[in-house]
C-alpha cells in the first residue's frame with residue numbers, strides 16, 4: 084500500500100523531539116530594523132567557495148546595491164553594500180564562523196542612495212535558464228538556511244540530472260527560530276512566485292512547499308494561495324527534528340534516499356530554504372540584490388524575543404540592544420539554532436547572509452555539560468536520522484582512526500546534534516564529528532592539490548623534453 088495516498092503528515096526515520104520554545108518567537112510579527120547606527124561589516128566570504136575580492140578601499144563613497152566584493156569564479160557570488168556611506172576600512176573582522184574574514188566596513192550615511200539600475204524587473208518567462216541563473220548569481224544569492232551554497236550552482240545540476248522535484252524548505256525545525264515561519268505567513272505570495280521562477284528552470288519538476296504541522300496557519304495560507312496551481316503541492320510534515328535537513332525532507336516527501344556522499348540532485352531534487360526562494364523572487368521580479376535578511380533574536384538572557392528584518396552587515400550587538408538588551412544571566416551566545424548553530428565569543432559580529440537567529444541563553448538553557456563515559460545505551464543510534472552509529476564514530480574520532488571513521492560513513496553526518504541531545508552521558512558527539520570531518524576534508528584537499536601539482540610538473544617536463552631535444 085502506498086503510504087503517500089494518505090494525507091497524514093510525512094516524516095523520516097530517526098530524529099528527536101526537543102522542546103521547540105516557539106511560543107516565545109512565533110507570535111512576534113517581523114519588525115523592520117532598517118536604519119542601523121553602528122558601522123556595517125561585510126565579510127567577503129559569506130558563501131561556500133572562493134572568497135570575494137574587495138572592489139572598494141578606505142575612503143571610497145559607496146551606494147546601496149553597489150558591488151563591494153567581486154566573485155572569484157563560478158562557485159562564488161558578489162557582496163553588495165546594503166547602505167550608502169563611506170568605506171571606513173577593509174580588514175579582517177570576526178564573523179559567526181569564529182574566524183576573522185577580510186571585510187569591508189562601511190559607515191552608514193543614512194541616505195540609502197542607490198546604485199543606478201536597481202529595481203529592474205525581469206520578464207523571466209521569456210528568459211533562458213542561463214540568463215535567469217546569471218541574474219541569480221549577480222544578485223549574490225546563497226542558501227539562507229545557513230549553508231551558504233551559491234543558489235545558481237545548486238540550480239544548475241547539469242543535464243545528466245533529471246530534476247523532477249523542487250522543494251521549498253519551510254520546516255524550520257530548530258527550536259526558537261521563527262524567521263521562516265514569519266516569512267511564510269507575512270510574505271506568502273513571494274514564496275509561491277519565487278517557486279514558480281525556479282520551476283521554470285525545471286519544466287519536468289513539481290514544486291513542494293514543505294511545512295511542519297506545528298505551523299497550521301502557514302499551511303492553511305499556503306494551501307489557499309496555491310489552490311488551482313497544478314504544479315505546486317503544499318506538504319505537511321510531522322514536527323520532528325531535523326525535519327528541515329535536505330535528506331530528511333526528500334525522504335519524508337518522496338520516499339527517496341540521497342546516497343552516501345551524494346546530493347539531492349542525485350535523486351532528482353532541488354531543495355531551497357523559503358527565504359532563499361524569496362531572495363530569488365526579489366532579484367528577478369524586483370531587481371534587488373541580496374541585501375537583507377530576517378533574524379530571530381531570542382533566549383532567556385535577552386529582554387524580549389524579536390524577529391527583525393535587517394540590512395546584511397548590521398551589528399549583532401546593535402540588534403540585541405534593539406531587542407531590549409541583555410537582562411538575564413548570559414551563559415552562551417549562539418548564531419543559528421541551538422542544535423546546529425555556532426557558539427560565539429561575543430556580540431561583535433555582523434549579520435551575514437546565513438544568520439537566521441541569535442540566541443542568548445541563561446545557564447539553565449545550556450544543555451551541554453560535563454562528559455562521562457559512554458554507557459552503550461544506544462539512544463544516539465535510535466536518534467540518528469542518517470542511521471549512523473554515533474558512539475562508534477565518537478571512539479574513532481577520539482582515537483584518530485580516520486579510516487574507520489570513513490568506513491562507518493562518518494562523512495555522511497549532517498551535524499544535526501540529535502545524538503548529543505539524547506546522550507545521557509553528555510558525550511560531545513557532534514563536536515568530535517565536526518572536527519573529524521574537517522580533518523578528513525583537509526587531508527583530501529591536500530592530496531588533491533599534491534596530485535594536481537605532480538600532474539602539472541609531469542606535463543611541464545613532457546613539454547620541456549622535446550624542446551631540449553631540438
Ligand code: SF4
Nearest residue numbers: 457458460461463506
Ligand atoms: S547515547 Fe551516549 S551513552 Fe548512549 S550509546 Fe550513545 S554515546 Fe553512549
Ligand code: SF4
Nearest residue numbers: 467496497499500502
Ligand atoms: S550529528 Fe551526525 S551522527 Fe549525530 S545524529 Fe546527527 S547525523 Fe547522526
